[in-house]
Amino acid sequence: MLLVTGITGHTGRYFLQELIINKYKGPIRCIVRETSDTSMLDSSGLNIEKVYGDINDKEFIRKIISGVEYVMHIYNIHHSPMIVETAIEKKVKRVILVHTTGVYSNFKQASQSYREIEKTIAEITSDPHCLTKVTVLRPTMIYGDLCDRNMSKFIKMIDKFRIIPVINNGRNLIQPVNARDLGKVYYTVLMSPEKTEGKSYDLSGEAPLPMIEVFKLISKNLNKKTIFVSVPLKFGVFLAKILKTITFGKKNYIEKVLRMGEDRSYSHLQAKQDFSYSPMSFNEGIQIEVKQYLKK
Secondary structure (H helix, E strand, C coil): CEEEECCCCHHHHHHHHHHHHCCCCCCEEEEECCCCCCHHHHCCCCCEEEEECCCCCHHHHHHHHCCCCEEEECCCHHHHHHHHHHHHHCCCCEEEEECCHHHHCCCHHHHHHHHHHHHHHHHHCCCCCCCCEEEEEEECCEECCCCCCCHHHHHHHHHHCCEEEEEHHHCCEECCEEHHHHHHHHHHHHCCHHHHCCCEEEECCCCCEEHHHHHHHHHHHHCCCCEEEEECHHHHHHHHHHHHHHCCCCCCCHHHHHHCCCCECCCCHHHHHHHCCCCCCHHHHHHHHHHHHHHC
């Protein structure tokens, strides 16, 4: 029995697509919300059991993990410790956790909780008698279609405005990863226990890109003439502080602005070596997303 969380979400849907394409034979138990669109699950032709419940409820998790051999936890990194703890208790063979490269950020708000979560999991699984094997997957900034929370915002912004401010000439590096590539990785890792058990993988896009190049590619695919104006990082932080003050702390974007000056590119060499990970180029991926946007 395979248990999956987040299968109706952004990358979860591409994982489901891989299960369908590869005609996965085993039973699959999926945690879904009452409001989730499960049409893809219902028409998949797979042996799927839908379970409705609160993933924050440990008794619920304990109940649905009973009889499970493998867990693919996509939904939320903050539930990972409870998932792993319960999996060990129920003698689950293997748990695959989808986390984030945000763990590497130099800024406390962006990384501290992620680091504490991974430290907790390392402690939980350090017992030599623990039979549950854990694999951690850390995607970079995820994009791919209009439901992503990253590139879709940039696309709308560049479509609406002719002049776009960028921090420090947009020199900071990012390495976005397409959700389609992640769906393939989830399936490959699930089916390759001998190569991936007990390991961690950073999952980035094909190559690092300066933020300004990302914006220019979006503008080109939208067929827009966009003027990009460099804004010093300090000035951006100053504006964020003013916004925080006038909203009485309700809108605090200071650290988000600071991260705009931080490089967020990470090597995926280990994934390439272990299971031939080869993500699509950003140019190819953003063309797909912009076409969806224009069609809509």
